[in-house]
Amino acid sequence: MSKIKKLSKESFPLLIKKISETQHVYGPVSQGKRISYQRISSADELASDFIIPDMSAKSFVFPKIEKLFSYTKNKDGVEVQDINLDNIPHRVVVGIRPCDAAGMESLKAIFSWDPSDPIFETRLKRTTFIGLACNQADDYCFCTSLGGSPGDTKGSDILLTKTDTGDYIAEILTSKGEKIVTLAPDLFQDVEGDLQKEKFLANVPKRFDNSDLQNKINAAFNTDVFDEYAMRCMGCSACAFVCPICACFDIQDETKGSKGQRVRLWDSCGAKLFTLHTSGHNPRETQGARWRQRLMHKFSYMPERLEVRGCVGCGRCSRRCPVDMNIAESLNQLIIDN
Amino acid sequence: MERNIYLPYRMKVAKITEEAPAVRTFRLEFLDPAEAENFSFKTGQFAEYSVFGEGESTFCIASPHTRKGYVECTFRQVGRVTTALSNLEEGDTVGFRGPYGNTFPIDEWKGKNLVFIAGGIALPPMRSVIWTCLDNRKDYKDISIFYGAKTVNDLVYKHELKEWEERPDVNLYQTVDPGGETPEWKGEVGFVPTIVEKIAPSAENTIAVVCGPPIMIKNTFPVLQKLGFKDENIYTTLENRMKCGFGKCGRCNVGKTYVCKDGPVFTAAQLAELPNEY
Structure with missing residues (x-):
């Protein structure tokens, strides 16, 4: 259903204004050195000239802390109050990067694996993603090595590509995207001919050949490669928290x-406590075993069980790693060795 | 709207049985009769049990699916949730989410001999399948139960062991680790695999079910294999740390296999295919 329109640089702020009349609008905002997705009321607040927000957009559909239900204890026992999914807001995220948007498909695969998670499903259904294609990249970006691209439309409802004049090429991709257009149809101009969006995209070189990645990582399972690479891993979990797809969670009562309430919280397979049994036995005893789980989950188990990869090549885990572990480098090494 | 998959049923602690030091069995009954009516499970499945304000813990359902209206769980007081559970009294309310996971294929076992081998606190998952089979006794041929614990005091379900001992249609072999016996102890003394080897149940037309600590399982499989049991006829249950119970929280997988969805019941043949991450 993809339709191509033009959105002029003058129309873009008007569109944001129009959307924010009825829905909450979020977008990448600069906070000193940090770029993060924040609620905005005008396009002026949006950051410009950046590679990628520090955190991914996954918290829109999978918040750091999600209330599952609440309870009240009294002398007669316990009353339980279910959450009301009607309270989950309709939101529009402007300027999500194509890698983050593509990650939504993998998240959806995790949360819709029987039984489907109604909280996640509702959040995803009520969030509209207006993507912004990348016109710059850095050495950590490797989306093209995993089948993505700086102009990938996957997961976006509308994808905007900024041209050299500052105007945008707007690809209307889904019915949610259509709904945005109907809010302000006059702002979107018809176009004739090919606008050659590729011209305006960043160049992200391929860092490895993914054609046999699943078999190669399976073949590496019993080798020392994971132990060796994870020697310096501290198990801090930063990689999992910044990842647009890492969805492992803990459940706790507050x-x-x-x-009180029972909540679902972000967790990470890199943490020692993650799999520790009460008896003291730990099935993933070493940091190497945990690093192997991280890579195997993303590049072998998820493709096998859910038919999606657990990585889109955004490079955040490598950018944020305090000991400079680099997932693309580790994968490249695996591919060469196996 | 479909039910919130994280929302537990509220259950009343109907009966507490002290089994062994720090080990208790809870009988739980649904507070809402409609939920009780719609609930069903099959032997082998597990659930998430919770004390509101303390959190959830994963245990098997220790009662047989042939007995309706309640579920039972047996747990040892070790961590935060099991300590909170231990502090509850009859009449208190707990949360229960489930059932999850696969089941023992008891229909496929019809017409066969059954050998149950359990150690310590691993009798609970086996108690469910033992009673399910005993409640359909005519479907199965010989039923033998091997059960061992560290000491006589640590044996769980003491009253039921007595019942099985007295039944003519059950062969019960009880053992305690050397040093764990009392002057009155009439059972065997020795580790479970040793006793299985000594009694040597026939592998002919027989299914073996083994539940216990990893060391016991590791040492019992070779004994069964030596007795002629094929890996496809040896069953066990895996236990890994879990939070959700339905394949999302990312903890319990052994390689690409999820204990919560693909298990907890596996055959020795299936285990042989798994990486050593359990």
Whole structure:
């Protein structure tokens, strides 16, 4: 259903204004050195000239802390109050990067694996993603090595590509995208001919050949490669938290007085406690075993069980790693060795 | 709207049985009769049990699916949630989410001999399948139960062991680790695999089910193989740390296999295919 329109640089802020009349709008905002997705009321607040926000957009559909239900304890027992999915807001995220948008498909695969998770499904259904194609990249970006691209439309409802004049090429991709257009149809101009969006995209060189990646990583399972690479890993979990797809979670109760709530929290397979049994036995005893789990999950188990990869090549985990572990480098080494 | 998959049923602790030091069995009954009516499970499945304000813990359902209206769980007080559970009294409310996971294929076992081998706190998952089979006794041929614990005091379900001992249609072999016996102890003394080897149940037309600590399982499989059991006829249950119970939280997988969705029941043949991450 892809339709191509033009959105002039003057029309873009008007579109944001129009959307924010009825829905909450979020976008990448600069906060000193940090770029993060924040609520905005005008296009002026959006950051410009950046590679990628520090955190991914996954928290729109999978928040750091998600209330699952609440409870009240009294002398007669416990009352449980279910959450109301109607309270999940309709939101529009402007300027999500194509890699982050593509990651939504992998998240969806995780959360819709039977039984489907209604909280996630509702959040995803009520979020509209207006992507912004990348016109710059850095050495950590490797989307093209995993089948993505700086102009990938996957996961976006509308994808904008900024041209050299500052105007945007707008690809209307889904019915949610159409709905945005109907809010302000006059702002979107018809176009004739090919606007050659590729001209305006960043160049992201391929860092490895993914054609046999799953077999190669399976073949590496019993080798020392994971132990060796993870020697310096501290298990800090930063990689999992910045990842647009890492969705492993913990479930905890938070109580204050007689009231409380059960919550789902981001967790990470890199943490030692993650799999520790009560008996003291730990099936993934070493940091190497945990690094192997991280890579195997993304590049072998997910493709096998869910038919999607667990990585889109955004490079955040490598950018944020305090000991400079680099996932693309580790994969490249695996591919060469096996 | 479909039910919130994280929302537990509220259950009343209907009965507490002290089994062994720090080990208790809870009988749980649904507070909502409609939920009780719609609930069903099959032997082998597990659930998430919770104390509101403390969190959830994963245990098997220790009662047989042939007995309706309640579920039972047996746990040892070790961590935060099991300590909170231990502090509850009859009449208190707990959360229960489930059932999850696969089941023992008891229909496929019809017409066969059954050998159950359990160690310590691993009798609970086996108790469910033992009672399910005993409640359909005519479907199976000889039923033998091997059960061992560290000491006589650590044996769980003492009253049921007595019942099985007295039944003419059950062969019960009890053992305690050397040093764990009392002057009155009439059972065997020795580790479970040793006793299995000594009694040497026939592998002919027989299914073996083994549940216990990893060391016991590791040492029992070779004994069974030596007795002629094929890996496809040896069953066990895996236990890994879990949070969700339905394949999302990312903890329990052994390679590409999820204990919560593909298990917890596996054959020795299936285990042989898994990486050593359990």
